Amino acid sequence: MHQGIGWLIIGGGILLAGCTQQAQSANTTIDAPKVALVAPQKDTDFAAARQALTQFLTRQMVQPDGIYTNFLDSQSTGDTATGHEYLSESTGLWLQHLVLTKQSAAFKTFYQRSKTTLWQGQQFTYRYDPARNYRYPVNAGVDDLRIVNAVGRITRQTKQSAWQHTYTKLARTVLANTVPQGRVVDYVDAQTHERAQQTTLCYVDLATLQPLLPTRQYAQALALVQTGRLTGHLPLYATRYDFQKHAYTGTDSINIVESLLTAVHLAEVEKVPAATVNWVKDQVQNDTLYNRWGADGTPQTTDRSAAGYALAAQLGLFTGDRALAKLALQRALAFQITAAGAPLTGALGDLPSQQVYSFDNLTTLVTLDMYLNGES
Template identity: 55%
Template sequence: MRKGATVAVIGATVLLAACQSGHTHTSSRSAVQLPRTAYSANQRDQSLAAARTRLIAFLQQQLVRPDGVYTNYLDTNRNAATASGHEYLSESAGLWLLHLAYTRQFDAFRRFYQQIKDTLWQGRQFAYRYNPANHQRFPVNATVDDLRILQAVGQAAIQTKSDQWHHEYQWIAKKVRDQSIAADRPVDFVDAKTGKRAKTITLCYLDLTTLRAIGGQALYRSQLDRIQSGQLQSRLPLFATRYDYSAKKYTGTSQINSVESLLTAVHLASVNKVPPKTVQWVKKQVAAGTLANRYDGTSGAPLTFDQSAGGYALAAQLGILIHDSDLAKQALHRALAFQIQKPDTPLNGALGDLASQQVYSFDNLETLVALDMYLGK
């Protein structure tokens, strides 16, 4: 999951041997259900298409590497508590896989998946963070990122009708399910070295579409109920941050990160369960251009004037999933207001701040995925 940014789908017909090593594929096509095919609005818009072209060019030239995606354009202290600079996140890897999936770049999908599996895979989960300078792989995962990568591999199986991708999906799904969703209780992370499991689940980690595919209806219904019960009973129609299993209560309700709540809303929309009040609130903020990064969980008042392209990108994804093209288009234009258009700078096409050169992969990749969903191939 995002670390440090202003905070979920395919591949080639044959996997390279490195993607297959270390496990035996099952021949069954019924062990784990495939995820639902990703929805695309397939809209025509020359302005948005041109913006996407500029954004892709920036990403390919400056952030995307063969084995991962830089977290930020600027390199920074790699010993910090959260990832930044030229470190890789499983979050960014999953989002780039989603882009390759939406745009049906099968060969590129295969190559990138093989590489990120080499750098991030820990035998039962993906490391959430990797430092390519010293090849340091951090021991914990982020369950939402594992589910996003799994969603992409599932889409590869659907789109290519390849047995190899289907078997890879089955194998990864079982590992992720057994590791991070043991006893139908999803947790935020597991330490691959110690086996220690988090005692919480962040609500935006609950990718309902993928959870239903790999865990069945019982798991899906229990986690849908967990999200719905975590809706704030206040003037702010968003969601609590997380659920604490030990305390049996929701936490993170006084200050709400709107991007996390918007991702939760996107997950709800993917199964047609997003509350109308949430949709109306998002539409109001997008129309006024006032979608702040943090809100008071009781009064609903914004706690900052800061905004992010990633927030508006998630609002656009919400609009696409509920078939509200006006919301989607308006939110995309809000996100693209952050796009740098300076042909004489390496940041041309990026979503970020030219003066400080702060450009986060999350904002850029979530916007790219939203554009892919809106425009189609």
Template identity: 35%
Template sequence: MKRKVLLALSLLFFLLMSGCINRKIDYQIPTSKSQFIHQGNHNRYQSQEKMLREFIENKLVTKKGIYTNFKQQKVSKDSASGHEMLSESSGLWLEYLAYTHQYQKFRQFYQATKETFNQKTQFSYRYDPKTNKLNNVNATLDDLRIIRALQIYADLTNSKSFKKEAAKRFAMLKKNTMSNGKIASFYDVKSKEDSAEGSLSYYDLMTLKYFESVSKKSKKMYRQQLEVVESGYLGDAFPLYANYYDWSDKSYSQDNLNTSESLETILHLSEVKKVKEASLNWLEHQVDNDTLYNSYSVNGGVIDKEHSAGSYALAAMIFSRENNSKMYHRAMGLVLKYQVTDKSSAIYGGIGIGQKNEAYSYNNLMALMASKY
């Protein structure tokens, strides 16, 4: 009798645990095809793209991920460097592989990405191959980028398994980082806490809109998310957006702007047809005059007068989304100004500084993606 009771209790425990697991990964697959794939049909940069792709494949891509910089550097606590790896880079590379129909490479690299960065419900933002250590936190935009890449692959190949994978990963990410319009910048798997602030550049609106199209509740959350971004507008005099929204004191940041992050926000708005004309006019002026600097104050004052190939690549993507072919080519010309064409250089074909052998994955991968727009 006692044995029967124990068996019944064991079965009940198993069923309860199964129910909990299922609830944790409860997800819905959107029924429509996404609108992620954008082809501007410019087709002017095949040779530069080939050189760049070969540099990335041969000098940055490894079996575990992508080097942050071709040049080995000392490890920094604050940001990844040298041969550390970022999930950001993996997501961009996966997008490119899907875009260019390199399906076998996509599957292999996604498997490698999971093996390196996976933290069950999310991807760690940073991995150190020397110590085999993962950072405890993700970067929500990087997760969304990987999820977008999965959906692009699923749409192009009609893969039910990858549609399921994309929807499941979104549901797990959503559970820890999204609520009532909030997109937390990160979630810490050790402390089990999310960030108080939400970076506006992390609101990948097209991805959010697609995966939140499955119910009235989800659609409402998307509208709240869009409102958070749009309300961060700094004004027509300097038509960019605040760095982040602080959910603890309900205010927008007054910190200086990182231009690449600001342009991510503009690109995300452009993708859902919500970009402001004033923002586009400002960007056109900066690109036309080669004055798109690395950092600004919230009042529009220049903080850092250096330039970034990654920022110009983002500008090119925005202009392509807006069907502005002239400005797309102008921005791409400024991107490719940083491509190393000296065949004796260790970073030949890459975007970087030839005499220093410095070539950062972000600039290279953004340039590669922009060349396909």
């Protein structure tokens, strides 16, 4: 299902960096992540859509210390966050929005408040229930790295020594906790200190990791992702790598959002294959970017999402394909509710059921910011 992992696995185990390669000294600062250059584009329709989306989010979803997972306040104690719980995922995306729109004062306030709510000493809880004042004990590696990335960007943008200190301390803490020996783990339990023995490939945020890891460990992280590319009719990526089984898993049913995020992370460091981009472009043009696919290239569902199309647009932006970026954003905004005077006006979701999820909305917002404001 995937290419051979070659030099990455030797004698049945992951090759780790040698003792001569040490992480940065505790007395030195850490470079902020490099940002792929994206030229800003003028588009009055996208600008109006972003304004409506931002107004909805700030009125209905964004709180002083977090963001509601769903517009509806449904209560759940299950494995999936719902209702007015907060996710560290949403916090990181909102921080990215604030950086891209150069709202440094708002960034500082929201970061400080949300860190007080979500921080567990060495990691951010992936999920917080404000009704019970309960932090779930585990984090999500990709979310912690996204927040590190946002703090690194505000450091680069403001050039303030206070932010440099904050970024260096946060990055070093998250790296030690969630990226042991250069391997991003899915989660760490803050109570038991148990670490996952697997890496979901879309958790490997390469642009964020590049300035944090020794060269050899970064190369291994990159190879781990690249080697997870499926062969055959679906040029996307396996779901995860199991370090105990030394194998890629989750290849029978591919979640398009996860696989697209993996592709975006590769595109940010100029390593995404043309075949992957071309396949995504075909699906965007045909409006068939379905949410789940078999490894044989057959869709397993016919539903699509705003977030899927927004990530396809990011892929276009990072590879310089403006046509892909524009069309994919148009597809994403087809989910926007335009009914005047409704509480959900501007949201991306379903008006009859009032199901509006933060991930769809925030991912699309960040993509609009990238398209309209650019990155440099």
